[in-house]
Amino acid sequence: MIEITNVQKGFPGNSRAIEDLSLTIPDGKIVGFLGPNGAGKSTTIKMMTGILPIDKGSITLNGIPIDKNSIEAKKTFGYVPDQPDMFLRLKGIEYLNFIGDIYNVPQTIRQERIDTLTKQFQIHTSxxxxxxxxxxxxxxxxxxxxxxxxxxxxxxLDEPLTGLDPKSAYTLKDMMRQHADKGNTVFFSSHGLEVVEQLCDMVAIINKGKLLFYGDMKQLHEEYQTDQSLEAVFLELTNDE
Structure with missing residues (x-):
């Protein structure tokens, strides 16, 4: 579970990027995080993962505060950034072993997972x-x-499906569903509204650093008294007049 409580974040020369944000991402659910460019999605995710400091409020992951006990908190989650251009001077296998060493994954389990995952994503030959x-x-x-x-x-996961071929995207979406169905937590941002509508149990919509809606599709339709698609409601909610 992820608990975001009354979080604020600002940057020099800018109004608050995040304004009094509270959000609970429960176990056993896939939660989609939506918003236009500059809405505060990546800023929120970077605070959740400890990359950016929190100005005010608190964020806990499985009950562990990210700002006060960052090492223990970081052991509980896996993070996919919106830009995957990291560790470029390492070979693929070197990077995976580096990650395995950081998290103390035993060699037998590590090799089995590397073989399974890289074959599923069709990168085992690279x-x-x-x-x-x-x-x-x-x-x-x-x-x-x-x-x-x-x-x-x-x-x-920050835009995890960007750049993936259809088969790999399907594989990852299936993994996300299985992970949540085991009682775990999946939180991901996306610009693919149709994917979010089909895959997610709950949707959070943010704009200009403020939470506009959080709930499931049934609640969305009831609150806004509409049977329109998520795309139509999203565009209406985030339209800057």
């Missing part, structure tokens, strides 16, 4: 190549594989 030679989609796949390697209970 593990001896340097990540800098990978396409954007392949870089995304190696980062996702690293995230899943230590089997964290919480997945925090």
């Amino acid at each position: 593990l001896q190549d340097y990540i800098q030679t990978y396409s954007h989609g392949m870089r995304q796949k190696i980062i996702v594989t690293g995230v899943l390697l230590h089997d964290p209970s919480i997945w925090i």
Whole structure:
């Protein structure tokens, strides 16, 4: 479970990027995080993962505060950033072993997971190549594989489907569903509204740092008295007059 309570975040020369945000992402659910560019999605996710400090409020992951006990909190989640251009001078296998070492994944389990995941994502034949030679989609796949390697209970994914081919995107969506169905937490941002509508149990919509809606599709339709698609309601909610 992720608990975001009365969180605020600002940057120099800018109004608050996040304004008094409270959000509970429960176990056993896939929660989609939506908002237009600049709405505060990535800022929120970076505070959740400890990359950015919290100005005010608190964020806990499985009851562990990210700002006060960051090491323990970071052991509970896996994070896929919106830009997978990291560790480019490492070979694919070197990166995965590096992640395995950080999280103390035993060699037998590590190798089994590496074999399974990289074959599912169709990158097993490229593990001896340097990540800098990978396409954007392949870089995304190696980062996702690293995230899943230590089997964290919480997945925090920032635009995880971007750059993936249809088969790999289907595989990841199926993994997300299975992970949540086991009682774990999946939180992901996306611009793919149809994917969110089909896959997610709950949807959070943010704009200009403020939460506009949080609930399931039934609640969305009831609150706004409409049977329109998520896309239509989203565009109406985030329309800047």
